[in-house]
Amino acid sequence: MSTPNSPRGLGTPAGIDVTAAIRDALLRGEYAPRQRLVESDLCEQFGVRRGGVRVAFQQLAAEGLVEIQRNRGARVREVTLAEAVQITEARMVLEGLIAARAAERVTPAQAEVLRGIGADMAKAVADGELTAYSDLNARLHGRVRDIAGHETANRLIEQLRAQVVRHRFMLARVPGRPRASLPQHQRIIEAIAAGDPREAEAAMRAHVASVVEALRAMGEEGGPVRASRTG
DSSP states (O other): OOOTTOOOOTTOOTTOOHHHHHHHHHHTTOSOTTOEEOHHHHHHHHTOOHHHHHHHHHHHHHTTSEEEETTTEEEEOOOOHHHHHHHHHHHHHHHHHHHHHHHHHOOHHHHHHHHHHHHHHHHHHHHTOHHHHHHHHHHHHHHHHHHHTOHHHHHHHHHHHHHTHHHHHHHHTSTTHHHHHHHHHHHHHHHHHTTOHHHHHHHHHHHHHHHHHHHHHHHHHHSSOOOOOOO
């Protein structure tokens, strides 16, 4: 996943966006919280020079994904559960805006695509396919953002979601979570498809609020959460 303004990095081979490459690895969960990011290893992995990796670290630090320690280099930033809750609360407002905007702009063809994703999500829940449900979940939210076409909100949401990726992975594994979130997503889909901005915003905010509550419940049941796909 890359952002339009991601720097390609100094001293990197043509066609290699080292910032995006490291970001994608972080979002796939390939690095643990607080894990040190070794410049020489990343240079070898992505076929780039140290200058490109250092520029990438600066950009990823600005995005809240990496922290740079003086005389110790960079490491994956650990997001606490309390911070994950606050990030998700902020995302709730932006996601509501996106849903309302999508309801104002949706076409009949786009509405059918959303309904198709919703049907696939229902099948995934019925079949117990949690990974498929998670992938469809991400696809649905991405489609809604595409329909809305609000570049600033989209950029902010992606940055916020990236910071809590490990918490989302953990939340996706909570028993019963997909079955609980399915009707919430179906409500969002129908409101957008009906062209009802107020209902779409309310439905989206209610859905993200449920994510906040589920995060809080994880902390209450399991103590401090170190790491963290729903939403």
